[in-house]
Amino acid sequence: MTPRSVRRVWLLTLAGTVVWLAAIVLAPWLAARGASGPARFLYAVFAPVCHQIADRCFVLDGHPLAVCGRCLGIYAGFAAGLVLYPILRGFARVALPPARLFIALTLPMALDGAAGILGLWRSPIGLRFATGFAWGTILPFYFVAGVADLFRTRRERAAARALERRGSNKVE
Amino acid sequence: MDQQKPAYLRPALIAGAVAGLLSGLPFIGAGNCICCLWIVGGAAVAVKLLAASTPGILKAGDGAIVGALTGIVAAVVEAVVSIPLRSFNMELARRIVEKASEIGGDMPANLDEILNGSGMTSPGWFLLGLFVSAAVFTVVGALGGSIGVSLFGKKALPAAPSAPSPTTPPSAAPGPPDAA
Numbered sequence: 325m326t327p328r329s330v331r332r333v334w335l336l337t338l339a340g341t342v343v344w345l346a347a348i349v350l351a352p353w354l355a356a357r358g359a360s361g362p363a364r365f366l367y368a369v370f371a372p373v374c375h376q377i378a379d380r381c382f383v384l385d386g387h388p389l390a391v392c393g394r395c396l397g398i399y400a401g402f403a404a405g406l407v408l409y410p411i412l413r414g415f416a417r418v419a420l421p422p423a424r425l426f427i428a429l430t431l432p433m434a435l436d437g438a439a440g441i442l443g444l445w446r447s448p449i450g451l452r453f454a455t456g457f458a459w460g461t462i463l464p465f466y467f468v469a470g471v472a473d474l475f476r477t478r479r480e481r482a483a484a485r486a487l488e489r490r491g492s493n494k495v496e
Numbered sequence: 497m498d499q500q501k502p503a504y505l506r507p508a509l510i511a512g513a514v515a516g517l518l519s520g521l522p523f524i525g526a527g528n529c530i531c532c533l534w535i536v537g538g539a540a541v542a543v544k545l546l547a548a549s550t551p552g553i554l555k556a557g558d559g560a561i562v563g564a565l566t567g568i569v570a571a572v573v574e575a576v577v578s579i580p581l582r583s584f585n586m587e588l589a590r591r592i593v594e595k596a597s598e599i600g601g602d603m604p605a606n607l608d609e610i611l612n613g614s615g616m617t618s619p620g621w622f623l624l625g626l627f628v629s630a631a632v633f634t635v636v637g638a639l640g641g642s643i644g645v646s647l648f649g650k651k652a653l654p655a656a657p658s659a660p661s662p663t664t665p666p667s668a669a670p671g672p673p674d675a676a
Contacts, residue, residue, distance in 0.1 A: 369624075369628050394530075420645060420646040421646065423646050466639055466643050469642060470556040470639065470641060471560055474557040476557060477557035
């Protein structure tokens, strides 16, 4: 895998993340300015991935953001992890983080979420954001590696098929 | 594993159908509000199934492919499951709103519009929802698949008695502990 192809996946992911985060903030911004149609569209886009309960969302101009505090933390953490990716991992090689690091970063959010669901603990929005942020930081190390390797695998298999075809044509 | 294509479709169909069903059910479907739990979990389970049926070492790319396929299947199954349950979900939401308004709780941002059916139940909104779900679930599924390779992928091939020791593919297998 060439560093250039990994860099390309990283750049595309970074661009997508910026657009995704901008859309989260844009929804209340539009709603506050009376553009209810586009705001409703953006809220609907995020509805399949977040409960959007207003008292669990950060507020902008009197309107809740399009996702809850924990989801915002995950996406912000994802963006932070992406920024750190070239420093911590670089583009020369692609490898997945160890499973124990993933479990360690998942545990705070899982415990907080489970305690909330069981009614043992009602965490403040700041803590939800923080636990989501911690989890989100590791995700780009999986995503960029996975997608870059996906394209490499497809390219290699296509090349092998072409080679096979050429070989069988020669035999005939 | 490099050039030989693993059988992605079967694990993706099984795990995607289960993940989509769970996502479409009332109450249980709310699991997706916790960082797309059913989709990430479904993609990881698909990798587990793939690993069980594949002799070689799975790479991150294999996980991403089977995870993305799982996400697409889950989005379609969720959309199909949610059609007959739509009226039940509406009634459920209405009861929650009534109960919550009694105790003065805050409502989801667009719940009034949903309950009043202001266009949100039209075929256009249904298709938009399906498209958005498919796009998001594909991305999240690819992510879940890569995580699944890290959690469930074989770290090395079992040593063959007469063969030279197997080598790990150069890229994107579960990595050394220096990662991230």
